[in-house]
Amino acid sequence: MLLLRTTDSDFEAKFAKVVRDRRESDTQVGRDVSGILNEVRERGDKALIDFTKRFDQHNLTSEDDWSISKADCEKAYHAIDAELREALETAAQRIRAYHEGQLPEDRDYIDDIGMRLGARWTAVDAAGLYVPGGRAAYPSSLLMNAIPAKVAGVERLVVTTPTPKGEVNDLVLAAAHVAGVDEIYRVGGAQAIAALAYGTERIERVDVVTGPGNAWVAEAKRQLYGVVGIDMVAGPSEILVIADGQNDPEWIAADLLSQAEHDPTSQSILITDDAGFAAQVSDAIDLAFMTLPTAKTAKASWDAHGLVVIVDKLEDAIPLTDRLAAEHVELAVDDAEPLFAKLRHAGSVFLGRNTPEAVGDYIAGPNHVLPTGRRARFASGLSVLDFMKRTSFIGATDAALRAIGPAAVRLAEAEGLPAHALSISKRLS
Amino acid sequence: MLLLRTTDSDFEAKFAKVVRDRRESDTQVGRDVSGILNEVRERGDKALIDFTKRFDQHNLTSEDDWSISKADCEKAYHAIDAELREALETAAQRIRAYHEGQLPEDRDYIDDIGMRLGARWTAVDAAGLYVPGGRAAYPSSLLMNAIPAKVAGVERLVVTTPTPKGEVNDLVLAAAHVAGVDEIYRVGGAQAIAALAYGTERIERVDVVTGPGNAWVAEAKRQLYGVVGIDMVAGPSEILVIADGQNDPEWIAADLLSQAEHDPTSQSILITDDAGFAAQVSDAIDLAFMTLPTAKTAKASWDAHGLVVIVDKLEDAIPLTDRLAAEHVELAVDDAEPLFAKLRHAGSVFLGRNTPEAVGDYIAGPNHVLPTGRRARFASGLSVLDFMKRTSFIGATDAALRAIGPAAVRLAEAEGLPAHALSISKRLS
Structure with missing residues (x-):
């Protein structure tokens, strides 16, 4: 963890370095991905079979190896713990309600010279959703991607997800049932994105590909942008907490750790006007490392990318936060409004002491697929608009x-x- | 020009080939562009000087070589023909009015469990607009890119445009004055896009880069997607006219030629239920080649990519049109409504016999920057949303x-x- 004070003489140089540090994949990933995309484009299913065997130790032979049926999803839905099932339904209902409010209105009017002008929104025909497997399977990712697509009116919703060593996650299948996914293929990585974009014998091509993934998945989406629509290039997760000294240090420590535990490249940042409080949070984080099951990942992230900035006044945090344009920004103060009014660049903002970022990851309603790596300067979270397009018209x-x-x-x-x-x-x- | 009849036994195979043919740049362009981007990223202004000398035969030495001042734009505005000045103002006013209607509304509400949810739209800090020079300078492109950015609330609007052999186009400068552009740099090609995305000593980086360009410019935008926001990968222009036999063949010929004259890779397509009418249009096009000043380009496009499809009934044109998902679709019939209601994928639609596509290029109001190369399946024309981003919030x-x-x-x-x-x-x- 790096500790900076705005009063340090070298603060600007050190903070500028943090802003510049994009924590991106190296160019080797770019070359590897380019090779994978070409293979899938040229060899189709055969390439998927080879890559899935190599990367996921899973053989794509029978129908069941390739795909998971709707009936299997329904079975999984009934098999999981009742409280979890209820949690999935609650999350789905709240996500659906929030995204229904995003549906755009068509325009159709005659202007002052008698010209008919307008714009009509329609859903894309088919969307592909990537759901990460591996380190952790994320049913919440599935809901956050699938529900906006269905709310938009997408008729064919395809999920691709890796099933390492053949392992299928019942919770992901249950989420697919809740969200109404139409097809699921057991393919992951850059090869899955290529299959969705180009189509293969078995997997029909889609129009839009969304969903988070590792560096290979993100790079594949970047390279295929234009062949298909994509949501946004996704990088490592990040949280920035602006907190005064009146917070419980353990709460803020947990909030910072909730991003750090995602990946060693994740970034957690605390900006506070209280150096004593910062020390308490830092101590609470060190203490949590002793018991947290994900401590290894979280500590790697906190050690390499953790940042604490001590500012003179809390409002000094705002211009720094705008420069970092973080994915998640918490305003952990009694009255978040004055700070929020000044903030310009953030993926999502969490207002007040009672709004931990994780509530947005799962259940609040707004989408958790958000711009990372300073892209909140120009990009937005996933929405129904990512699954729709607008046709203008003139008469x-x-x-x-x-x-x-x-x-x-x-x-x-x-x-x-x-x-x-x-x-x-x-x-x- | 290729003539197909839906009743031909090999129609499906031949039409599918047209759909697949993306008329895209080759991979050599990708490598060239990648090299240019790296040069600009590493050598900044020095690379811009080298490339501009090589590609545009223009030396970037003095301040005036590098940029064009607001005062020069105002001077150009007053120097151009009064009727042209008025035409620019009319176009700008109509474009502004249409795009003001696109401004999104913020959301901020308390839901049934007392959770505050919402989304706030803000403009990006800075946008860069590419304006092609070379073959033709396009003041209309400048208006179509700059006005939505200004309507969105972008504070710093930067234009880059090549000035081959130092030649500056007064009409482009006049348009920049009308649109309120803040900075203009005399740099073009992939190197201009790199400068806007990475920033150089002289050109401060922006958040979003928009505007059409040649294959190098389009590829540079594609490669820099994620470093900056971009509007959409732009390919060759295209028009698809659905017309019955009751149209004046010369009108439809002119409409088809209006896209063909853009570039040899442009594509013009006529779908009609009247084979005799198709022959008349084809004859009118051949006749026009004798007098049209842009005949060389238009003929190259029509010969290589022109397509006429004879359908049994006009409504059979709709599924074919959806598969092509063309940039511009004209419905040249008395009552366009029934056809328009069925159409799903198109960048912009022109309703009725009195709405030539060119009216949308210049003056109708909707944006003329539209998805090409079948991307209307998932992408939309340029709008104020391309210059804004949405921050969700939870309390x-x-x-x-x-x-x-x-x-x-x-x-x-x-x-x-x-x-x-x-x-x-x-x-x-």
Whole structure:
């Protein structure tokens, strides 16, 4: 963990280094992924079989090796613990309600010169959702990706998820049942993203691919952007907590650890105006490492990327936070409003002492797929809009064309595009 | 030009080939661009000087070589032809009005368990707009990119545009004045996109890069996606006209030529239920080649990529059109509504005989930056949303956390993330 004080003479240089440090995958990943994508594009299912055997120690032979049926998902749903089942349903219902409020409205109007103008939103035909397996299987990821797609109106919803050594996670299947997923393939990594984007004999191509994943999955999405739509390039998770000295240090320690336990490349940042409180939080984190089952990962993250910044006044935290444009920002103070009003760049904001970030990961309703790596400067969390597209439309009456056509003819001629001009002038003469 | 009839026995195979043919840049472009991006990232302004000298025969030495001032834009605005100036103003006013209607509304509400939920939209800090030079300078492109950014609330709007052999286009500068552009740099190609994304000594980095360009520019945007936000990977332009036999063949010929004249890789497609009419349009196009100043480009495009499909009934055109998901779709019939209601995938639709596509390029109001290469299956035209991002927020009262916290704890434990669970359970105990 790095401790900085804004009053340190070298603060700006050291903080700027943190801002620049993107914790990104190296270029070797880029080359590896490029090779995998080409293999899947050219060899289709055969390539998927090879990669899945090599990376997941899983043989894609029979139908059951390749895919998981809706009936199996329903069976898993009934097999899991009743309280967990209820938790999944509660989460799904709240996520659905929040995302239904995102559905955009069409426009269709006649303007002052009689020109009909508008825009119509429609869902994509098919979406592919990546659900990580491996280190941890995430039913919450499935809900957060699948529900917005279904709310948007996507008819064909495909999940790909690795099943290392053939191991299937009942909770993920139960979540797929709750969310109404249409197809599930037991393929992971960059090869899964390639299959979704290009299509193979067995897996029909989709229009949009979303969902988090490791560096290979993220790089595959980046490279296939444009072949399909993608949500956003996802990097390591991050949390930034702005806290005064009135918080329980153990609460804030847990919040910081909740991101650190994701991955050694995750980043947890505390900004506070109380150096004594910062020391208490740091002590609480060290203490938690003794008992936390995920301590190894969390400690690796905290040691390498943890950051504590002591500011003079809490509002000094805001410009620093905007520069970091973190995925999750907690405002752990009595009245979060004044700080929140000034903040510009963050994926999601958690207001007040009673809103730990984890409540947003699972159950609050807003999406937990959020921009990382300073991308909150320009990107947003996953929403129904990622599964929809807008078609603009224009309808001119003869009178409307006469009103503005001549100006268009002039511009077309000035741009050296005479056929553009002719297509209007022929209709005016 | 390729002529297909849906009744031909090999129609499906031939049409499928058209759908698959993406008319994309080759992989050599990818390697060249990757090299250029690295050079600019590492050598900054020095690389820009080298590339601009090599590709644009323009020396970046003095301040005036590098940039164009606001005063110069204002001067150009007053120097151009008065009718053109008025046309620019009319276009700008109509584009502004249409895009103001796109501004999204924030959400902020308390749900049934007392949880505060919402989303706040804010503009990015800075946007970079690419304006092509070379073959033709496009003031309309500048308006279509700059106005949505300004309507979104972007404070720093940077234009990069090549000025081959130092040549500056007064009309582009006049458009920059009308749109309120803040900085203009005389740099083009992939090197301009790299400068906008990474920043150099002279050009401060931006958050979003938009604007059309050649294959190098498009590939640079694709490779830098994630470092900055981009609008969409742009490919060659395309138009698809669905027309019955009651149209004036010369009007439809001009519409098809208006895309063909853009670039030899552009694509113009006519789908009609009247083979005689198709022949008349084809003849009108051949005739136009004799007089059209842009005939060379238009003929190259029409010969290589032009397509006429004869369908049995006009509504048979709709599923074919959805598969092509073209940038521009004209419905040249008396009542466009029934066809429009069935259409799912298109960048922009032009309704009725009186709405040539070119009216949308310049003056109707909706954006002319639209998804190409079948990307209308998942992508939308440029809008104010491309210059904004959404921050979700969550505020839990103690009671709200008690209502749903336990379910989140269960899910976190099931996912093997104990610190997530602790961050909630500590607040509940």
